[in-house]
Amino acid sequence: MLCVVCNITESKYRCPKCKTRYCSGPCYKEHVCTVCDHPGEVQEIDVSYPKLQDLLFPTDDTVLPQMLEKLKESTHLCSMLTNPHLRDILVQVDSSEKVEKHIQAAMMEPIFTQFVDVCLSIVDPQENDSDSSMD
Known part of the structure; x- marks a missing residue:
């Protein structure tokens, strides 16, 4: 599949948030993330880890x-x-x-x-x- 940003190079990566396929760092920075609405911006997330009993479907x-x-x-x-x-x-x-x-x-x-x-x-x-x- 081709990079959705440049439509030239084969995509090797996916945006971790919206799964958009891209080929390089510059194309990642240029893509418009449909999840966070900020092009290529990685947001810091406050992560508080769940305990096993707090997970929805633990196995x-x-x-x-x-x-x-x-x-x-x-x-x-x-x-x-x-x-x-x-x-x-x-x-x-x-x-x-x-x-x-x-x-x-x-x-x-x-x-x-x-x-x-x-x-x-x-x-x-x-x-x-x-x-x-x-x-």
Whole structure:
């Protein structure tokens, strides 16, 4: 799909708020966000993290936002994200309209499965410990 701003280059990204497809930083800044009505402006949001009992539909697999925040702090994860192949896979999954299909394909890539394992070990370290004790 082409960038909705310049209509020249293939879109690689989506606005996190309105999901508009764009190709670059300049096009992102130029797009008119239908959600926040401010072109390309990222608004700071006051985030107070919910507790598990406050979530609408928690499951056994629900990961609390506090645990997801730990992903940002991982130097190992950050170093993995310097791999252009991994970033391309993540962009494909994120921008796909058929996410399940792209995740299945991505799971065939060793770099992606390693990335998933590192993410899981960060957000659920006890689960990871119990898996390794079964080996």
